[in-house]
Amino acid sequence: MDYRPRPEDSRFILNAVLDAPSKLRALAPFAEVDEALQAQVLEEAARFVAEAVAPINRSGDEIGCRFANGEVATPPGFREAYQAFVDGGWPGLSAAAEDGGQGLPTVLEAILYEWLSAANHGLTMAPGLLHGAYACLKHHGSDELKARYLSKIATGEWLATMCLTEAHAGSDLGQVRTRAMPQADGSLRVSGGKIFISGGEHDLTPNIVHLVLCRMPDAPAGPKGLSLVLVPKLLPDGARNAVHCERIEEKMGLHGSPTCTMRFDDATGWLVGEPGRGLAAMFVMMNAARLHVALQGIGLLDAAWQKAGAYAAERRQMRAPGAVVPASRGAEAADLIAEHPAIRRILDTQRAWIDGARTLAYRSALMLDVAAHDADPKARERAQRWCSLVTPVLKAACTQQAFHGASECLQVFGGHGYVREWGIEQIVRDARVTMIYEGTNEIQAIDLLVRKVLPDGGAGMSAVLLELRDTLDASRDADADVQRRLAQLRYLGTTIAMAAHANPVLPYEVADDYLRAVMLAMLAWAWARIDAAEASEAERAARAGPAAALRRWVLPEFDMRLAIVKRACEGVAMAHDAAKTPAAAG
Amino acid sequence: MDYRPRPEDSRFILNAVLDAPSKLRALAPFAEVDEALQAQVLEEAARFVAEAVAPINRSGDEIGCRFANGEVATPPGFREAYQAFVDGGWPGLSAAAEDGGQGLPTVLEAILYEWLSAANHGLTMAPGLLHGAYACLKHHGSDELKARYLSKIATGEWLATMCLTEAHAGSDLGQVRTRAMPQADGSLRVSGGKIFISGGEHDLTPNIVHLVLCRMPDAPAGPKGLSLVLVPKLLPDGARNAVHCERIEEKMGLHGSPTCTMRFDDATGWLVGEPGRGLAAMFVMMNAARLHVALQGIGLLDAAWQKAGAYAAERRQMRAPGAVVPASRGAEAADLIAEHPAIRRILDTQRAWIDGARTLAYRSALMLDVAAHDADPKARERAQRWCSLVTPVLKAACTQQAFHGASECLQVFGGHGYVREWGIEQIVRDARVTMIYEGTNEIQAIDLLVRKVLPDGGAGMSAVLLELRDTLDASRDADADVQRRLAQLRYLGTTIAMAAHANPVLPYEVADDYLRAVMLAMLAWAWARIDAAEASEAERAARAGPAAALRRWVLPEFDMRLAIVKRACEGVAMAHDAAKTPAAAG
Structure with missing residues (x-):
């Protein structure tokens, strides 16, 4: 079963949750890019990905690239698929029209790359590198x-x-x-x-x-x-x-x-x-490149979830506890594994991550558009701040979930997951690299906490968290819960900053926990927004499982991370006090 | 770098922590198996594993098994290595002398298989299956x-x-x-x-x-x-x-x-x-077989830890915060990555898991010996109870840590971890199957909670936890902390049992969290025992990092799992109460 993009899922996040169409229309270059045009671009992108890219994923893995005499042969079908990608004008989707691009918003390109990565991570690496090179050269x-070189690169x-x-x-x-x-x-x-x-x-x-x-x-x-x-x-x-x-x-x-x-x-x-x-020249594309890696993670997780969901809806093993048994079925008949609580939990948890992470990643892509094109310098600055602080969070957390969540999806297949046939183990292997490249996840955590949050005493991160708080409605229980988490995070930043004075190594030790806490609070925020968005009863029902999974199985990690960081900070304070107190006799 | 067993590490757990020699001597068949003989067997096993098994691990992965015309060719060197294994009498280490075996304790065989799996998981699969077949046939x-057939199987x-x-x-x-x-x-x-x-x-x-x-x-x-x-x-x-x-x-x-x-x-x-x-005949070997899989997990994690530790002790990247800089080194010189807190955390965390899990797994192997040979039927029953309850915990938790911990060790290598050259990615791929076979980890969790803990209202598990409590000394802070966790676990069992009356599906939903909580409390117990064991100052210093990692980064998950389960049980209680209350008007 090849991956198939589901444009309706991404459009729901983009339109109903993030109100992207009106935000984009407010930017001069996209005044004409209305919702209908966006929808059309995404439909065409989905078709291209499903028809030209997804079918050569498995052979791309099995045959791979071959090296001989200084030359590299890509797997069968890759040349043709890439040529079709160029012919369709896809490489230049967000590049300036003057360079031969389509001049469309970055956020549409973000969705295109999420799908491309889900369908064929290997092939997608080739054009994925164009955008950074284009930005470097352009600036x-x-x-x-x-x-x-510019138009050659813009057009791919x-x-x-x-x-x-x-x-x-x-x-x-x-x-x-x-x-x-x-x-x-x-x-x-x-x-x-x-x-x-x-x-x-x-x-x-x-x-x-x-x-x-x-x-x-x-x-x-x-x-x-x-x-x-x-x-x-x-x-x-x-x-x-x-x-x-x-x-x-x-x-x-x-x-x-x-x-x-x-x-x-x-x-x-x-x-x-x-x-x-040289490094400064590269920084121009750093946030966009890291966001792309986060989107690879989201795409690969979605691909794994699709596969596991389809398998769980066909495979029958044992009686599921609590499953409704039609009278026509014998007591020994087996239920779909999708009805088993352990499998349901795996699938709903991944779905909670996918939709929440999409909300945050698409919002970041929108912010790249705002940072580049908003007429108001304050709005550009706010958008830039969001990108600077949220990008490392998404890069690390989405890629970690891609690998671990894909591995959980593999588990849904039992022994069948470990063999090549079903394609799920390829996703786990492919996803692993995203935790390493474009800065290892450990470096993302240090980038976030040590280089970005602490230098201004947490002021920038606080501003981002307050922005999120202001989108919520405290009269709703779910929103109030998110507000509590955002407030805890702000306090946590202060706590770390104080402890760091006494022990400058501490932030490096807890950077990972801090990043996870930020991601989890932001996931909670994203789901509060999803919950508040206009949706049909059927759509709401489909999201009930993932929403519950987030609350029951995902968010408890937030308190754990908080506890880890707080205890580390207390340890520093105690060591500091002890050092200042003259030693007692003996 | 090939894996090398470190007999001194395993012997420390066996002798200083678990007091195995005196426990084994109390069993009639092992009255003559003194500490010196055990040490000699382990030294020889370590030499065999290092010399004959580890060197063909990588080629075994790269060349793999080949199938043609109904026949399977194993990778080069596997036949010779297996023959040497047979010639050395290793397959029958714990088999009865009357069947051609060596009649040694199961616990020595457990250590042998941990090392074999660490050195070459693929080759080890072959003899690994002998022991279950031997037990089935014997009984x-x-x-x-x-x-x-019996002696042919016993001797391999x-x-x-x-x-x-x-x-x-x-x-x-x-x-x-x-x-x-x-x-x-x-x-x-x-x-x-x-x-x-x-x-x-x-x-x-x-x-x-x-x-x-x-x-x-x-x-x-x-x-x-x-x-x-x-x-x-x-x-x-x-x-x-x-x-x-x-x-x-x-x-x-x-x-x-x-x-x-x-x-x-x-x-x-x-x-x-x-x-x-048929299933009953297989059950005779179930606990031993699942314990072997747990030992595979421990071995693979140790192999990954060895590799990552060696790499981190040679690779220099950037200044490490808090690193002591000798005056002779320039400000721009890079530090060993082992000095970077994020890397230290990864390495110490795996070490905490390895030593803690070894303590529990070796204890389980000892219990298999006690269950088979103790003269006192009550002691046999207690040992059997331990094996029944602890085996699924070890199988699931050690294999999960093998995969996730090996993946963390891969991360230590950065981009070098993702390529074949260093051998770390093979460990991640090999380890993944252990979460699936011999009963998926989801099934282990259900086996533990639904089939074993709940049917007697938690009495058996309580007895095991009380046994552990009685080994502790509440006047030591660390021991008191463990006692608190054990008490919390006993209470948790009761909480789930009560909620299960109202909602029989609930235990299936939280089985995984319950299993994790049990494992984490037992890890804490194991480390309290390690801490109390006789050791030199140097040994103590080497364990300070892992002990701190356990406390700081590993054990906080215990509270998270507790919170998840409790909240799920409260949700059941609330739904139950709501259903019993006549609906209010409107």
């Missing part, structure tokens, strides 16, 4: 570079990579050693090795545009010495540049995407942005 | 069958299988359809298909003894109509029996163990035990 490229005619990691420099980009030597003609000669380069070499497009993090001569040590250099596979005159793929990795999953070890041997490139400002 | 086989000269699952009958064995037709000579003709048969066909031994769950003519529907039939691959006259492997599964992992689809076409077999008592 930091010279006019000459833009004229040569040429694919792109981000070449950051080196064998000894993974999470620690400050250790990057690849050198870029300036030449008399203004170009650079790039030398060094990069690893884990997704799409570093392939047969999908004739040219590949690499954005390479390098160090120029006399650059200071550490991250401030890094520059970003554009190195194309084919030079402007058509000659092959001195950049080569040495091998591709054997991985746990994601076999449809080649993970390349790249060698630059005095390859020709051009600076993007200023020397020493 | 239920006719003298003729025993004479023909022939391997064995358990043929239970059919395509439509996984967790629900009552649906088994394979037929066994009695013949005039007392034999049976077996026909039908079985799936997911580990080691159903291979090249490790000339003969394979299948124990097949079948239905005899006129047997009632459901589980009570099942009989157990021994069907050998080679008949006593050397002719090939009509049992064939049709294919092997492509799986997520465990590629070193062939998972076979078996076809029986009027194959010749002989009844084991009485007709219709």
